[in-house]
Amino acid sequence: MNLVRIRALAKKEFLQILRDPRSLILSLAIPVLLLVLFGYALTLDVDNVPMVIWDQDNSQTAKHFILDFHNSRYFKIIGYYDTYQDLVWKIDTGEAMIAMVLPKDFSRYLGSGQPAPAQFLIDGSDSNTATIARGYISSVIANYNQHFFAHAVAGVTIVNPQPVSFKPRPWFNPNFESMIFIVPGLIVVIIMTIAALLTSLTVAREWERGTMEQLVATPVRPNELVVGKFLPYFCIGLFDLILSVIMAKFVFSVPVQGSVALLFALSSLFLCGALMMGILISIISRNQLLASQFAILATFMPTVLLSGFRYPIWNMPAAVQAVTYLVPARYFIVIVRGIYLKGVGIRDLWQQALFLALFAAAMIFLAIRKFKKKVA
């Protein structure tokens, strides 16, 4: 390896990136765009579930019961109706997710000590949200019941309405905000995609423009070429990482709990692998269009779908789980979430780090090996 040549190649590549507005925009705007888009749109929180009500009872008791839903931040009452037709229509159009129907005798039942039926029609087409909404309904009603008992039996008996008291203490994300879960994972998606996409063009472009034919007729070595191409993109990748970490903290209020130095060290390892993968794709395809499409297919999709970024891996069928072991983002996402949310150190993450190192080493080896100084 000749350092002068590597420096010349890196400098050349860097100048070309600076002078090509497209690649600059791609490398700087896409991380911001992805963070904002995914950060805000990909919220998994279920808040303000739209609800319509048919209160047939119209008593003070029923109004009290409804008030509990009204006061909960999980529900948003969008209207009161007095036919089933109207309720069904609201659910059909998607304006409402839940329709509550309180029967005529609602308050009479409650006063008589018998269970009072309250009907909830739930749009179950989005099963996840429906399940969560159903949970909210249960907890509002459980709350109501508890207060009702307390009022009804105050000072009279020692009946305990809740034999076991449930005291959850969620760690790492106490308010269950999906942003806190999504944003660190998003950083993984951004680095993987940007890194591979940018570099996937770099060698192919030189073959297409004819500059590679000139370059392969010189004494430049494949390893020098690969490293020279890698360095400028490594700087861009680090810059994107810094940008993402800053945005995570100041825009999404998701700060790093653990060591920032460790986060950057392990991210660099991941970045190496991702960049080299892009270079490898570019070397093999020798065609920009093909290379960029393949890079997206090989990075964005598995990183979003198979890394555990959004869908828990333990929930996947065994065959798909086996495939996830080949997705480097799978390991990196554990690292990023570990450092970001749990504040864990290298002692807990060394296995994942080892996989990333192996991935990077394999990509470097293949890229250098596959680069042939031959035109055909």
Add this chain to the structure above:
Amino acid sequence: MISIKTSNLTRTFGSNTAVDKLTIEIGEGEIFGLVGPDGAGKTTTMRLLTGILDPSGGEAWVHGKHVVKDSESLKDDIGYMSQRFGLYEDLTVIENINFYADIYGVPRGERKGRIDKLLGFSGLAPFAKRYAGKLSGGMKQKLGLACALIHTPKVLFLDEPTNGVDPVSRRDFWGILYEMLKEKVTILISTSYLDEAERCRRVGLIDKGRLLRCDTPAAIKAEQGAKTLEEAFIRIITQQGQITNPLSQIPT
């Protein structure tokens, strides 16, 4: 001393034979012209001799180095200008030259003198800070030549370097080549301009991958009783056509 030597050098692409059993010898300090119609195999020959394409058969040595076995060390000794402009259009003239100087490992101490000389030769000095993509066709070719000469190669391969270049720039270009010949550089140049072929010490006429004639321009003209090289070549290629045409009409 022999600078370029090939023996039955052959390259096929599928069923198409681009270079067919080419055997030539080119002496040190000689300027040798490779001429022939489009698709004759000139570019493939250049690529085989610069070690950026492996032959399907036969062998070749350039400056004593085997084009397959020593293809890496060969590259220190040669300069190559591909047919298509191969420099970085988004880099300036001087950035391109410095880039190739670094790639070839031109020592820092010698660099300034060489660059000044090449810029002076080529008339590129006033355009040193211009983007290569903004140069005229002739200027681009002279920049290509400057980059191929930055490490003072022993053998220079020029693939149709003056194609589409205006007459004044072509004259300048040849002026630089003559300067190189004084320094004993061997030059293999392919061209479709026969007035340029006349300037070569010897020319090789190739068609359909095969070397039809290889001699001095004067000898080839005399053999065909032609006034110009163009006339001589057209005669040779038509004769060749008359022999092969009846065969090619046989149904397959």
